[in-house]
Amino acid sequence: MADELPYRPRTGDIPTAPGVYRFLGPDGRVLYVGKAKSLRQRLSNYFAPLATLHERTRAMVTSAVDVEWTVVRNETESLQLEYTWIQEFSPPFNVRFKDDKSYPFMVVTLADEAPRVMVSRNTRIRGAKYFGPYPKVWAVSETIDLMVRVFPVRTCNDADYKRAMTTGKPCFAGQIGRCGGPCSGRQTIEQHRRTIDDFVRFMESYDRAFVEDFEQRMRDAAAAQRYEEAASWRDRIAALENVLERSTVVLPDRTDLDLYGIVEDELTASIQLFTVRGGRVRGVRGWVVDKELELDTGTLVQQTLQQVYAHEGHRPASEIVVPVLPDDAEALGTWLGELRSTRVTLRTAQRGPKRELQETATLNAAGALTQYKLKRTADYVARTEALTDIQDALGMDEAPLRIESFDISHLQGTGIVGSMVVFEDGLPKKNHYRRFSIAESRDDTDSMHQVLTRRLAYLREDETAPAATSSPAATDASDATDATDAEAAVVPDKRSRFSYRPQLLLIDGGAPQVAAAQRALDESGVEGIAIAGIAKRLEELWQPGEEFPVILPRGSEALFLLQRVRDEAHRFAITHQRTTRKRGLATQLEDVPGLGPVRVQTLLKHFGSVKRLREADEATLLEAPGFGPTTARAILQVLHGDGGGPAPG
Structure with missing residues (x-):
């Protein structure tokens, strides 16, 4: 592979001004769109020696055949142009947002003669007022039912409304008490418009002044012996109190803000948006993002805000709280302010109620990411696709139905332990997990060689001795349960599990660790097992003797499965290492x-x-x-x- 790309422009030809750049593929397709304060500085990073680039950045620049740029006057214009190009060209190497669900809104069609309140997922109804998003349809429907008892407004569809206004016969929803618009015959269009104004004002502020006003009207009606009217006001007060109780105050009154929580790993990010109006959480929304290139949290924040407020058209709050401020936070705030027509402030929450609420949003984001991964794991078709893709990527003769993954953990060279986790058909086989204690080792590669040597001894013995025969190596491994090493050595069932032949040995590490594992495999005499290493952060696959790694697509099921297997081996090793360290210290004390x-x-x-x-x-x-x-x-x-x-x- 040439170390310099043939389409690299001369450094002096690249302007130092701010701008937006595009990498183009052989067919003219836009592969990636980015922005920069200085085009020369940013593009020079892409044209550094290929060996120094992030693996996925290297894959992008080597896939491209040309790069173009457009100079703009300031950072705000670069934000706008970058967003426009991303929406127009859908570049495969840019962030791809996947809303984890389609969220319903409460919609008030203010442009209608008699505005209607309804549930909708369409966020582009002309002249409409939106409240939400709500987590479920039943949540917004339940809120509308309560609100209609307080503010009798129209809920029937347009056809029923026109028929009722033409014939003078109440609409069906009005006949059963579910619609209070002019079509129900209970109020005029002018009266209904005032009711709608009260409805919108309450939904925007959740002002308790409405309760006080209704209580006064109830007392006046009771004093005038209009008891049915007083009972009606009493019921409306109860419904209003119910609405207020369901909307918990989390911040001081009149606090309006959009708050984001983000949890991410090397491949994906989970984002949660809490919409706070009048100090209350009025809506929750989430996304899962596939990260095709290495992406810092600040850039992820910037692209998320572009997605929410420009692409999806949500009106930004005057204050937006994010986990990390992007480098161009000031320009981003200016751009969002233009969308809102008033000033927008971006900030992080350091302490107090806002910080506590952000921790809650982050906790929700972590839960959503876990659910997303579990959903993919539970998909049999996805697991089958992953195993087939791994087979093709690594050039294996058969799909790796049994994968054993190994990791080494230690504390500054002491308390060295190894772990082995097993996945069969893409699912963890926890009763086959094993742990290794390593007395002495020169480095991680020596530790990996020792662990693989001891593990492969079982396969070699399985070919020459009965399965129930014990050996000194058997005490190196223990079951993933609380069973002791000795128990794992003498129980035939547990012994036989350790002798199952894997199709793939997955090593946590790069080329050096893979070479050590291959040396152990060669020395064991066992044949027909593939070895691959998956390096943390870069997420590339290394094979023995290969100069360059295998790069799997960022969103592929194969990479997702291998990452999960590797992370499970790391977790199991860390847990054992901590337990061993604590037990060793207790013995010393x-x-x-x-x-x-x-x-x-x-x-x-x-x-x-x-x-x-x-x-x-x-x-x-x-x-x-x-x-x-x-x-x-x-x-x-x-x-x-x-x-x-x-x-x-």
Whole structure:
């Protein structure tokens, strides 16, 4: 592969002004659209030596055959032009937003002669007022039912309305008490317009002044002995209180803002938008984003706001709270202000109620991302597609129906452990998981070689000995349950699980770790098993002896499955390493005179973690209940080899 792209423009020919650029494919298709404060600086990054580029950036620039740019006057114009081009060309390497569902809104058709209140997912009704979005259709329908009891407004469709106004016979919804418009015969068009104005004003503010006004009208009617009218006002007050109770106040009254929570990994991001009006959460909405290129959170925020307020036409609030401010936050605020026709402020929440609400939004985003992954995992067709694509990408003779993934975990070279997780038919096989303890190792590649050597010994033995035969290597592995190493060695059923032959060994790491795994496979004499390594962050696949990695499409089911397998191996290794470290420290502390298992557990419980205990000095140790200076110094001696306090670094 040539280290310089043939279409690279001369650096001096690229302007230093702000602008928007496009990478073009062989057929003229726009592959990627981006903006820059300085076109020369940004494009020079893309034309750096190919070996230094992010793998997916390298895939994009090598797929392109040309690059074009347009100079603009300022950052605001670059935002507008970038957005316009992304919508026009749908570049495959730009962020792709996938709304996790189509959200319903409460719509008031203010442009109609007699405005109607209805549920709709169409956000482009001319002259309409929107409230929401709501999480479910039943939620907005229930709100409308309650509100119609308070403000009798029209809910019937246009055909029923015209028929009722022409014939003078109430519409069907009016006959059953579900419509209060002029078509029901209960009020004139002018009276209905005033009712609609009250309806909209309440939905915008949730002002309790309406309750006070209704209470006064109820008392006046009761005083005048108009008891049926007083009962009607009483029922409307009850319905209004019900609406207010369902809309919890989370911020001070009159606070209007849009608040975003974001959770992301290397491939996807989950975004949650909380719409707050009058201090109340009036709507919740979520997206899942496929990240084709490496994308920082600030750029993700910028593109999300463009999607929501420009592409989908939502009116931005005067204040927008985001997890991270993009580099061009000021220009973005100006651009959003033009959409709103008033000033828009972008900020982050550092503390207080807004910070607490953002933590809730972030928690919702994490849950949505988990559900998204589980939904993909549960899809049999998607799993089959993933296994077939892995087979094709790695040049395997058969699909990897059994994948074993390995990871190494340690703490600054101590407490080294390995993990093996198993996926069969794309699903985790947790009772086949295994853990390894490594006494000594030079580095991660040596650790990986040791783990694979010990694991592959089972396959070699399986070809030459009965399945129930035990071996010294059997004590290297333990079941994923609470079973001990010895139990895993002598129970025939557990022994046989460890001897199943995988089609693919997936290594957490790049070329060095893969080479170590291949060396262990060669030494074992076992044949017919493929090896691949998946490197964190770059998410590329490395095969033994190959100069360049395999790049899977960002949104592919194959990459999603391999990432999940790798992450599960990492989680399992970290959990075992922490358990081992805690158990090892407890054993050491029990050698301190006067410390038994109970007092050791008291100490660990007081500090909450091994890390905090290791960072403690003598004064901090004395704060633990029942520990004096002599014991504290003895503990420090065990922890750091001296009595002077925590080790540096």
